[in-house]
Amino acid sequence: TNINIKDFCLDGNRIWVLGSESNNEVSYNLYAFDLNNRKYFHKISGENGLTEEPSQIFLDHEYNLWVISNNGVFLLKGNAFTAFSVADGLVGNKVWGLNKSNDGILWVGTIGEGMSVIKNGKTYNYTKANGLPDNYVGKIYQTKQGDVLIGTSNAGLSKVSYGQNLSKIRFERLPFLDGIRFRIDDVLEDKNGTLWVASSKGLYYSKDMLKYIHKPLSSSDTGDIFIQKLLLDSIKNELWIATRFNGVYVLDDSTVRRFTPIDSTEEISSLVMDYQRNVWIGTRNKGVFRWDYSAIRQFSEKDGLVSNLTYILYPDSRNNLWIGSNLGLDRIDLEALSRNEKNYIRHYGSDEGLVDLETNLNGVISDEFGFLLSTNGGLLKYEQDADKLNSVPPKVRITGLKLRSQETNWSQYSSDVDAWNGLPNKLKLKYDQNHLTFEFVGVSFRNPRMVQYSWKLDGFDDKWITGKSRQAIYSNLPPGKYIFRLKAANSDLFWSDEVKSMPFVILPPFWATWWFRIVSVLLIAFAIYMYVLTRIRGLKEKQKELESLVSIRTAELREQFRIVDEKNKQILDSLKYAKFLQSAILRSVDDIKGNFADAFVFYKPKDFVSGDFYWFSRYNNISVFAVADCTGHGVPGAIISVICESSLRQAVLGCMYENPAKILEYTNKYVIDTFSQTNKDIHDGMEIALCTFNHQTNELTYCGAKLGVYLFANNNFIKLKPSIQRIGWDRSTIKFENQTLVLETGSMIYMFTDGFGDQFDYKSKEKFSSVRLRKLLEANANFSAEEQHNILEKEFNCWKGDNEQIDDILVLGIKF
The missing domain is CATH 2.40.10 (Thrombin, subunit H)
Incomplete structure (x- = not known):
């Protein structure tokens, strides 16, 4: 085509021409050529964008193309996108299914408006009126054999038959769900x-x-x-x-x-695989998911997408993923995403050249220069090379300053006022003139609504504040020196190097000046001095009175302390003697060891005396041993333990050292008889584990009242369970049952009260528990008795730490 050139502009490799196609044509159009691609040609006329006949063109500092006409100036925005609609010959604007067959034919389906077939710039339109099976065409596909298939919303799947004459296309419905x-x-x-x-x-x-x-x-x-x-x-x-x-x-x-x-109820709209073999899944209400064969990741409005409703997913040849929605296009830079950069999503809307924001389901195919896209406003063509980042930052200016949100004559507060913008120089304000509003603008014609600003008030702000507002409001500023600094970024986040600044001073009130503060400090110091001097005199007089009173009170306190010390000594001597008496009823560990292979007793009363006691006696070939936990601890527990020990001793003698069940029944009777001498209902007594051992037959007979025993034999750790009854608790007759075992040499029996298990940990406040004690005994059962005693003592001390011991501790171990 011969073009008569009237004006031209060079934008990199692209040249824009204002001209006409023949000498007889009086109207002028815009033409674009690519100096590196001879196939590229783009025409903009009154049919696809020009509203007035242009007379001149030029490029601004951002390389935006401006067109001048007799009726004004307009800006050509979004060079990367070109829309084709009914005005260009399409059968309808609601474009849906797309395909470009191997013979270069472009097939364009629509939503309820038919289908267009385009070849060599000529368009052939089909509807139900001239043979198209259905006006809703959502999928167009060419098989490997070259057959073109048409998928519709109401008429199933059809095969297309055509020759050179595209005005006589025939459609044959395939036998699919007839x-x-x-x-x-x-x-x-x-x-x-x-x-x-x-x-x-x-x-x-x-x-x-x-x-x-x-x-x-x-x-x-x-x-x-x-x-x-x-x-x-x-x-x-x-x-x-x-x-x-x-x-x-x-x-x-x-x-x-x-x-x-992906949830089994998720509404899925699209599926694609990018060049890194990640699978992308588009949804109708939750944005987009990425599956990299190890983890799923969601991208939604929270991450920067314009909408969670996804219609189109398309990975292009430059490692970008395009997401079409009801609110425009989003482009994810997959390389930036892999580098964990923050700004990896770029949005395309009406400011970037989209004539209609709503895309249609899976309507996208690749093109020689980019891709073709289905929208409700027609067929959209995207050219990759025309989509350039705007690397030119905005021109930023401070346009105004308000005091208390009101326009102000700044000449009375400054040395002079700039005649161009009305801003004051060397501004000085009073302390109560501290509510200021800065107004500013950043000029970027490419996408003015997406211009961002960042400002900082030195002397007040610790960091820069970023936003799209064109005002910065500061209220209640304290007196001081300030500098307001400002910069701006365009829609592609290129920030201006220049930082506009405006210094000003807020003067302090007279009571905040240095001289006023010094005078005030001196006056306050003098007043304090006089007050202190007067106070000292009064205190000296009081001191004399107090010294006399203190001497009298001191003598009285000394006498009281003497009496208290004497009483404490008497109580302590009594407790020591009580401990001696209680120790007298306990056999030594050596006595127990002398009758068995080995033994240990870990005995640790909470106070001087204890409510826990162990008991041992031997008659001929029968040994009787027991561990008991009496009600309470300290002195009350010790007194009850003496009563219970006496009853136990009497019962053992009465039963001739045999039959632990009978021994406990008699012990229970004796304890109840002792407490029944008072008219009060007393529920005191003991829990006890009692065993007899025949040294000839190796028979062990056990009976317990609330206290069980643990037996370690043949590397097995078993528990002999007690009766649920206590000794001395219930006046009714109680029956106990014996459990008899024949022990092998090396067996070990353990008897203990609840004090060890109830002790709290000094860190976690958790009880040691009988389960943990059992595991501790089982783990160390093969050691000697002395080693086991040392392990128990060390474990208890470590567990208790600085905590108070809460109960008497008693653990008896006997090896047979």
């Missing part, structure tokens, strides 16, 4: 030549395009699962299946499995 109204959303062919069809009635496949077989996704799938999108992973030989309401499935050979990282 007589049923259903929708086709996706079609693809695998490496084996099998054709897969995603429909509102489920997933189907065919090997000959004549017979279509339903592929159920689960045992309950009877053809009611709406299949939305298909994705073929040819390397793993897997077919990804996105459903409208039932999540995602994966078909591997003939096995279908649910993709569990």
Whole structure:
């Protein structure tokens, strides 16, 4: 085409021309050529954008193209996007299904308006009136054999037949669910030549395009699962299946499995795989998910997407992922995302050249210069090379300053006022003139609504404040020296190097000046001095009175302390003697060791005297030994222990050292008889574990009242369970039962009260517990008795730490 050039501008490798195509044509158009690509040609005329006939063009500092006409000036924005609509010959503006066949024909389906077929700049439109099976065309696909298939919303799947004359295209409906109204959303062919069809009635496949077989996704799938999108992973030989309401499935050979990282009720809209083989899953209400075969990650409005409603996913050749929604396009820079950069999402809206923000479901195909996109406003063409980052930062200016949100004559507060912008120089304000509003602007014509500002008031702000507001408001500023600093960034986050600044001073009130403070300090110091001097005189007089009173009180206190010390000594001597008496009833450990292979006693009273006691006696070949826990501890517990020990001794003698059950029954009677001498109902007594051992037969007979014993024999640790009754607790007759065992040499028996298990840990405040004590005894049962005693003592001290001991401790171990 010959073009008569009237004006031109050079933008890198692209040249913009204002001209006409022939000498006879009087109207002027805009033309774009690429100096590195002879195939590139773009024309803008009154039919696709020009509202007035241009007379001149020029590029501004951001390389925006401005067009001057007789009726004004307008800016050409969004050079990367070109829209094609009904005005350009399309059958409708609500574009849906897209495909470019191998012969260079562009097939454009719409939502309810038919289909356009475009070749060599000529458009042929089809509707139901001239043979199209349905006006709703959502999927157009070309098989490996070259057949073009049309998927519709109401008329199933059709095969297209055409020759050189594209005005006589014929459509043949394939035998797929004849007589049923259903929708086709996706079609693809695998490496084996099998054709897969995603429909509102489920997933189907065919090997000959004549017979279509339903592929159920689960045992309950009877053809009611709406299949939305298909994705073929040819390397793993897997077919990804996105459903409208039932999540995602994966078909591997003939096995279908649910993709569990996505919820089974998720509404899926799109599926793609990027060049790093990550699978991206678009949803209708939760944004986009990425599966990298190790973890799932969600991207939503919280991460910077303009909308959680996803219609289109498209990975381009420059490692970007495009996301089409109801509010425009988002582009994720996958390389920036992999580097964990913050600004990896860029939004495209009306300011970037989109004529309509709402895209349509999975309507995108690649193009020689970028891609083609389906929108409700027509077919959108995107050119990658024209989509350049705006590296020119905005021109930033402080445009105004207000005092208390009001316009102010600054000449009375400053040395002079700038005649151009009305801003004061060397501004000085009073202490109560501390509410200031700074107004500013950053000029960027490419996308003025996305200009960001960052400001900082030196002397007040610790860091820069960033936002889109064109005002910075400061109230209640304290007196001091300040500098207001300002910078701005364009929509691509290129910040201005220049920082506009404005210094000013807020003067302090007279009572905050240095001289006033010095005088005030001197006066206060003198007043304090006089007060202290007067106070000292009064205190000296009081001191004399107090010294006399103190001497009298001191003598009285000394006498009281003498009496208290004497009483404490008497009590302490009594407790020591009580301890001596209680110790007298306890046999020594050596006595026990002399009758068995080995033994130990870990005995640690809480106070001087204890409510716990152990007991041992031997008559001929019978040894009797016991561990008892009497009610209470300290002096009350010790007194009860004497009563209980006496009753036990009497019962053992009465039963001739045999039959522990009878011994405990008699002991219970004797204890009750002792306490029954008072009219009060006393519930005191003891818990006891009692054993007899026949040294000839090695028979051990055990009977217990609330206290069990643990036996270690043949590397097994067993518990002999006691009766649930206590000694001396209930006046009714109590029966006890014996448990008899024959012990082997080396067996060990353990008897203990609850004091060790009830002790609290000094850190966690947790009880030691009988379970932990049992494990401790079991783990060390093969050591000698002395070593076991030392282990118990060390463990108890470590557990208790600085805490108070809460009860008497008694553990008896005997080895046979």
